[in-house]
Amino acid sequence: MFLLSCPHCGEKREEEEFAYGGEAFIARPADPETLDDEGWGDYLFKRKNTKGWHWEMWGHQTGCRKFFIVKRNTASHAIAGSWTLAEGRKAYDAEGGAA
Amino acid sequence: MSKSLMQSPLHHFDLAKQAVKPDGRHGVWAGELPLAGYIALRGDSATPAFVEAASSALGVPLPVTPCTLAQSGAVKVAWISPDEWLVVCPREKLGATIAALERALEGIRSQVVDNSGGYTQVLLTGANASDVLAHCTVYDIAHLDPGKVVGTTFGKSATLLHRQDRGFCLIFRRSFADYLWRFMVRAATPYGFGVALREDASAAERETA
Amino acid sequence: MKLSSHRLKIATARIDYDRPLSISFDGKSFPAFAGDTLASALLASGTRMLARSFKYGRPRGIIGAGPEEPNALVQLEQGPQTVPNLKATQVEVYSGLTARRTTGWPSLGVDAKSLGGRFSRFMPAGFYYKTFKYPAALWPRYEHIIRHAAGYGSAPVENDPDIYDHMHHHVQVLVVGGGASGLVAALTAGQAGLRVLLLDEQNELGGWLLSQPNANIGGKTAPAWLKAAIDELKSLPNVRILTRTSAFALHDMNMIQAAQSLQDNLPLAHRSTDQPRQRLHRIRADRVILASGAIERPLVYGNNDLPGIFTASAMTTYLNRYGVACGHNVLLLTSNDHVYQGAIDMARAGIKVTLADTRADINATWEQRAAAAGIALYKGYGIAQAHGGRSVHSAQLAKLDARDNRVTGSGPLISCDAIGSSGGLSPTVHLFCHDGGRPHWDEALLAYVAPALGREKAGIYVVGAACGEFGLASSLQQSRGVSNKAVASLGKAEVATALDFGSDEPAVTPARRIFRVPDGKKEGYGAKAFVDYQNDVAVTDIQLAVRENYKSIEHIKRYTALGFGTDQGKLSNVNGFAIAADALGQHISEVGTTTYRPAYSPVTFGTLAGAHEGDTFEPKRYTAMHASHVARGALFEPVGQWLRPWYFPKAREDMHAAVRRECLATRRSVGMMDASTLGKIDIRGKDVREFLNRVYANAWTNLAPGKCRYGLMLDENGMVFDDGVTSCISDNHFVMTTTTGGAARVMTWLEKWHQTEWPDLDVYLTSVTDHWATAAVVGPNSRKVLQKVCSDIDLSSDAFKFMDWRAGTVAGVPARVFRISFSGELAFEVNVDATHGHHVWEALMEAGREFDITPYGTETMHVLRAEKGFIIVGQDTDGSMTPFDLDMGWAVGMKKPYSFIGKRSFKRSDTARSDRKQLVGLLTDDPAEVLREGAQIIEQADFKPPAKMLGHVTSSYHSPELGRSIAMAVVRDGIARKSPDGQKAGRDIVYAWAGGRAVRAKIVPYVFVDPKGERQNV
């Protein structure tokens, strides 16, 4: 029941408007066919499952239908910020790619 | 195509039969607006060529500020996302508007889709109109300034919402229309609810035009 | 008018003596006044015993005056309007109110558990766990009897005739609690111009001040001060006040849920059917100010559960607010100053009052005032034990050591008809704690308090008694100060107030640190002393739990049931924590508290459901042709949120007969189905083909405009998750169809891939599901039907081939016609703007009349497609089926350059196994035998469990076309089993096991009708 700020609509909206989109920055391997099973398995199944700060995606279902990045604390539900996909990537990298 | 062949998404409620001229006896009035043309327009806000071409074809500057509505005459353009708009125009102008858009956007990355069968609009008025919205949607109506349009929840469904003619205009999908109308009537009943006369809705449209 | 035995005329009481009314309780009539609660009305007539206790069947009466009440649970009204387990202390009376007790079985007089009461020594903590543990098989029976005997109320068995709703609020400041400090908070924020919402659970604002009219604030009497504050508040347009509204939960980011009672206080006949009975408010607040007050906790002493024993504050409330004397000869017991004003009020009202203060040294001002009021005061005494049966009649006092909680001498036996005790105040910290906050133990106040600024960062502030400000003047000052901080945090300046916060209340003298009042005996040898009344938890139970090695307070709670139930331990928790701490040899602050979880007080299911019930429970989606189907007598089935025609029975036809008729009509002449519910996505852009190549298993590079193709959509695991036909409108423009139930999921899936992985691809996707209405005209005569209403498309088989589409005009309106088939027959799917959907459907029905065109529903569609072996995603697949498992390798384009979604997973060892479960056809030996869907496939008819399970039946029907049963199933290694080699080895014979029966069946190819696919090409 938290509030999320949609970077496209530019407003804080109620959680009911959004849908969770999974962990952020799990890029599809560039060449799946040459990847070994372990590498493909990591991409498919391995998730951080963090207790604490977590970079994740949310989709603004009833609004702009855009996916965006949220840094959220899975223990306290505190939200550090939300960004467009591109800006979120920058913020994530600025933190060294992990928090 | 003759109008008699056409049915609005709320046709089965036979609202015209129940409609009366709104007055002070009820706290909430609502009516379905006349059939309109609905066009999904996609393209990139950040591409000036697209924005210019679309604006000139529509005869109204394409709103690129988030959650804003542009209106000119009977044409209404609602911002949905940085690359999506919903154009609402009179049914009679649907073909011409689509043709104008496609012509103007030739060669520009974009999409123009006739979605006219998929939507309808309801105008919600009366002293308690905003109370009804507080029952039905999670959006803070106090933040809904004139000229703003938001996509938000309506019960377990969704709607586009903006102020129109001292009331609120809801734009929602055909297949959910029965649910939205029933949910709205249920929320409105404690305040006294009446179906507003269709002529009034049209007048309202003309007034804002 | 003659008043009842315990009713007094109190000038400041909040009841209306001019509005007498009558209520009924347990079949007896009682007088009451408007403004009474059920509890105050019953007490006014001298009612004592109202209940039998949960475990021991001991007589119990009313203890409290609000949500803390543990005993007086009642069943309100009857039939559909009955409400179980309401607290009599919270039920406002109305004319004609009918209620009955909920405990005591078979009757209040004779309790089945009175045996337990007499032998309570043998029913210690965990008694039920220990006694009824064996044999386990009998537990359901034990439980039934125990629950019946426990006698909580009965849930209504009829439909609730009332309506409920939800309302969302967005405010700057939410104030919870409309007592003195809450009013100051609301005024402070309101005068600063903020959007304020003030909630109070009672029928009027004022909180504890309503019980203390003789208090004095700023030179005014409490009622006068209250009126001024409320008038000022009501004059502010930016302040909204909701009474009878209980804030019961606080969630992330200051989302508060509150339940408002709108009509429960009205006589049944006066309630409006247009108005909700209760309303759920969901309030998002920038700042929350908790002014939730405190609840007095009783002291724990022998037989402290006798009817006629109250908390002292409840007695004060009954007197001052309701004009009710809980007794005419009252004994009060206290550890603190809070009882004094109430004791004086009682004495002045003509009640004989004896006051035992456990402290030897007490506040001189209070002592003088008490003496002046004629109160007999015993300093340094406790109650060793109360005496009585169905009502208390006396109490034995004992002299206490000045420092240690032990008995140093005997005291007098005091005769009394009511006892009230005060062990101090327990701040109502629940909301503060719901989303992670913790209270802290304040040794000076002897209370778990919510620190005023402990959650300032989260925008939560606490004022008044909730944060331990127990003095009247000090709590008002503190509320003012803290509220101003909240106001300042929202960028607003403080506005001066005309309210004065001074009071003549004496400064507080420290309370005695006492919870269990000693009786001079070893624990367990004296009279039972109760901590939790609703769950019958005595001091000995907590001590036993500790002796049995339960060390965490959460475990002690669950072993003893301390703090469970409808009162959630509002009176008992702190006493329980303190007694557990003693037994554990720890300080109470080390023991901590149990977890405070929503709801603070019970909320009705109706309120939680709101308008999400009946025909607005869930969105029901309808197609543009719905009225046509209704007119033709269709029965409907839900598919996702859609309601689709299921079948169209004619007079006296059952489903089997109707489906048989619909199937044969379609295969022999022509049928028509509403296919509008399929998901449709318009896709446009230069890179559409590349996009489709990536998201579908098959290839799209060469599909020409005017052509259609079936595609399987896979997830990244290589498993089928949707399917449908996608058509090329022009080189850069395609229209995709999805399954009915998968439409939204597919749309989101495609958007996600486009937005996150392939933003560079020039495509845009727009859902057009609702725009197009689709009529599938199916059967050998479909061309003839369509010809009658479509003149601008050449429908001949040469010009318009199978898997082509054409634009044209049908019944006078623009249409896209797709020659695709989900039945194996010649078929045309006519798509028109849904605004014309009804018209076109009717025109086609009219055109088909000479061919006896037959509308059919989903059931016939399922039979027709199963006869052809066409899969239904989600029925024949379950998220673990690859295209190869489905024997649909033809729909996979392994040569496409881009590694399409799911492709790489085909190479994973488990996905690449050849003996996976695979889709096959099944034919039973007996053509009349229709297998049960879901039946397990096993190898042998005779088996010893566990049998090796090979798979299950996914689709099974009677085929009217073949005159026999057919089935599809997923079977381990099924493709090899049906091969000539498999047949030779007899591996094609399996059994389908369901309902205790194994049915022999042969594995066959799953295309049963027209295996060469000739009919759809005519």
Ligand SMILES: [Zn+2]
């Ligand atoms: Zn958005």
